[in-house]
Amino acid sequence: MKRVLVTLVLALTTAAWGQGSSPSQQPPAGQPPAQQPPAGQPPAAGESQANIPTSQKVIKDPAEYNAYITALNTTDPAAKGAAMEAFVAQYPNSIVKIDALEQAMNAYQQANNQQKVEQIARQILTIDPNHVRALAIVVYLERGQIKDAATGAKARADAEHGLQELGNWKPTDVSGAEMEKLRNQMTGIFAGTAAFGALQQKDYANARKFYEQALKVDPNDLGNNYQMGIALLESNPMDPLGFWYGAKALSVAQSSNPPNTQAVQSMSPYFVSRYKKYHGNTDDWNQRIAAAATQTVPPANFVASIPLAPTPCDLAAQAVQQNDPGALSFSDWELVLSCRDKTPANKDAAEKVWAAIQAKEKNGEARLRIPVKVIAVTDPSTLEVALSDDNQAANKADMRVTMDKPMTKPPAAGATTDIIGVISEYTPDPFMFTMTKGELPAAKPAARRPAKKGPVKKGTKKKASQ
Numbered sequence: 001m002k003r004v005l006v007t008l009v010l011a012l013t014t015a016a017w018g019q020g021s022s023p024s025q026q027p028p029a030g031q032p033p034a035q036q037p038p039a040g041q042p043p044a045a046g047e048s049q050a051n052i053p054t055s056q057k058v059i060k061d062p063a064e065y066n067a068y069i070t071a072l073n074t075t076d077p078a079a080k081g082a083a084m085e086a087f088v089a090q091y092p093n094s095i096v097k098i099d100a101l102e103q104a105m106n107a108y109q110q111a112n113n114q115q116k117v118e119q120i121a122r123q124i125l126t127i128d129p130n131h132v133r134a135l136a137i138v139v140y141l142e143r144g145q146i147k148d149a150a151t152g153a154k155a156r157a158d159a160e161h162g163l164q165e166l167g168n169w170k171p172t173d174v175s176g177a178e179m180e181k182l183r184n185q186m187t188g189i190f191a192g193t194a195a196f197g198a199l200q201q202k203d204y205a206n207a208r209k210f211y212e213q214a215l216k217v218d219p220n221d222l223g224n225n226y227q228m229g230i231a232l233l234e235s236n237p238m239d240p241l242g243f244w245y246g247a248k249a250l251s252v253a254q255s256s257n258p259p260n261t262q263a264v265q266s267m268s269p270y271f272v273s274r275y276k277k278y279h280g281n282t283d284d285w286n287q288r289i290a291a292a293a294t295q296t297v298p299p300a301n302f303v304a305s306i307p308l309a310p311t312p313c314d315l316a317a318q319a320v321q322q323n324d325p326g327a328l329s330f331s332d333w334e335l336v337l338s339c340r341d342k343t344p345a346n347k348d349a350a351e352k353v354w355a356a357i358q359a360k361e362k363n364g365e366a367r368l369r370i371p372v373k374v375i376a377v378t379d380p381s382t383l384e385v386a387l388s389d390d391n392q393a394a395n396k397a398d399m400r401v402t403m404d405k406p407m408t409k410p411p412a413a414g415a416t417t418d419i420i421g422v423i424s425e426y427t428p429d430p431f432m433f434t435m436t437k438g439e440l441p442a443a444k445p446a447a448r449r450p451a452k453k454g455p456v457k458k459g460t461k462k463k464a465s466q
Contacts, residue, residue: 057095064091072103081107081116098124098131105137114141132169135162136186143193149201156197159210162190188217192224199231207231219296222260225249226267233274240278240306243288244298246271251293280309313339313346320349326356330370331388333357334398338431350428357423367420367437372399374415380406385419387433399433407440417441 059065067090071083084104088097101124108116118141124134139162142155166186171179195210211228215221226249232242249267253260276282299305310318316336319328328336333353340350360368372385373392384397391398401419411417421438 057099059094059096061091064094067091068094068096068100071100077107077110078113080104081111081113081120085120098127101127102133105134117141130165132162132165132186135165136189139193140189143189143196146193146196146200152197152200154197156194156201159190159192159194159197162186163194166190184217188214188221191217192221195224195231196227199227202234204231204235208235220248220252222249222252222256222263225252226263229271233271238278240303241298243271243275243278243306244292244295244302246275247285247288247292248295250289254289255293276309278309279306313342317343317345317349320352324356325349325352326360328353328356331390334388334431334433337426338428340428354426361422367422367439369418369420369441370399370435372417372419374411374413374417376413377407377410380408380410383410383419383438398431399435401435401438403438403440405439411440 059068067087071080071087074080074083081104084100084107087100088094088104091097094100101120105117105120105124108120117137121134121137121141124131125138128134135158139155139159142151142158146152146155166183169183174182191210191214195207195214198204198207198210208228208231211224211231214224215228218224225245229242229245229249232239232245235242246267250264250271253263253267272282272285275285312335316332316339319332320336325336336346336353337350339346341347357368370387372387373395374383375386375395375397376384378384381403383401383403385399385401386392386395386397387399395414401421404421418441419435419438420441421435423433424436425434426432
């Protein structure tokens with residue numbers, strides 16, 4: 001959020017003062033004050049004291065009037081803020097109490113005292129909870145303090161309150177052009193903060209709604225574009241339109257003067273990794289950033305212009321098209337067969353692989369020999385084993401083996417071994433090969449050690465060759 005936003009809110013807070021304008025002192029006896037509301041009559045419905053033009057407010061006590069004018073004419077911002085606070089403390093029931101607090105808030109902003117700005121704004125809200133400009137200050141500062149769902153919820157509630165009050169806001173102390181400018185600026189503050197609060201709460205649908213509202217005011221706001229991109233990409237299902245907002249945020253950061261390299265380095269890894277996962281590569285990512293720099297809203301065909309990355313099942317079908325199915329690995333067979341029901345191309349690939357397996361078992365390889373990892377020994381005649389590398393790493397069975405004969409010494413769970421048998425059927429989801437006529441490889445006989453020759457005893461004769 002640009003600092004100029006809150007600066008403008010504060011600057012326009014006292015726009016109606018004009019040069020030399022000030023509240024009226026009590027008039028001479030018998031003379032009615034100019035444009036003064038009837039005695040004892042409250043402000044019109046929905047109008048606070050602060051919305052009554054200051055020129056219509058009359059301070060009847062000369063000492064109170066002089067104290068206010070003295071504080072008003074103080075030139076040092078910090079001293080002026082303190083003087084206005086002192087005035088309110090001395091005259092807590094003054095008709096210009098909120099005006100004085102607004103002046104204090106403005107002065108402290110000029111003095112770069114954010115803590116006092118927030119303190120005075122909250123003090124105004126204790127008097128008038130619907131004071132739009134004080135709400136804008138508080139909400140602006142609260143956005144910078146959002147760090148989790150709890151702080152996001154509080155800021156969001158205040159921001160939504162501000163949006164509601166802004167819809168009914170009709171100040172009498174701001175001209176038409178200034179009022180429209182100020183209304184837009186405060187819309188950006190309220191909507192942007194409500195959106196960020198919703199984002200922290202993972203309420204992505206409402207985050208999107210509020211960010212759209214904020215970005216209508218300022219399409220080039222870096223933070224709102226960045227966070228809008230996250231809200232869309234984290235939604236379920238993911239909305240690829242988030243890539244445009246990510247590209248827009250990066251274009252804004254790169255084109256700032258000087259370029260905001262820190263923001264680019266912070267934002268870029270998230271969007272690049274998500275784009276690569278979605279699209280399959282990042283070859284055109286920089287082109288999308290360049291295009292977004294000249295756009296204020298996403299093009300109508302943006303999502304359609306991003307082809308999806310090929311899925312594992314797409315790649316499996318391509319592998320069968322480009323290779324001899326019988327030459328693929330056991331893991332490749334498993335992937336192709338598991339994708340059988342995804343698309344017509346996958347079904348055709350699965351049929352070719354299954355035919356290749358059967359052909360191997362008929363043409364001299366009656367029983368296949370496959371390296372596996374033992375997952376479980378169900379009984380002396382059944383093994384649950386993992387064939388693919390992924391399933392071996394996950395200790396997940398993908399083949400059930402029925403042994404030709406009960407095992408006398410079954411392998412332990414976790415052991416790796418070869419298994420010999422006939423793959424007779426499979427189920428694609430969850431995937432499971434069925435092997436029958438299973439057999440463990442015969443153990444190799446131990447190598448015989450040569451007999452040790454000892455010395456020939458004295459007095460014995462060597463036998464003749466037999």
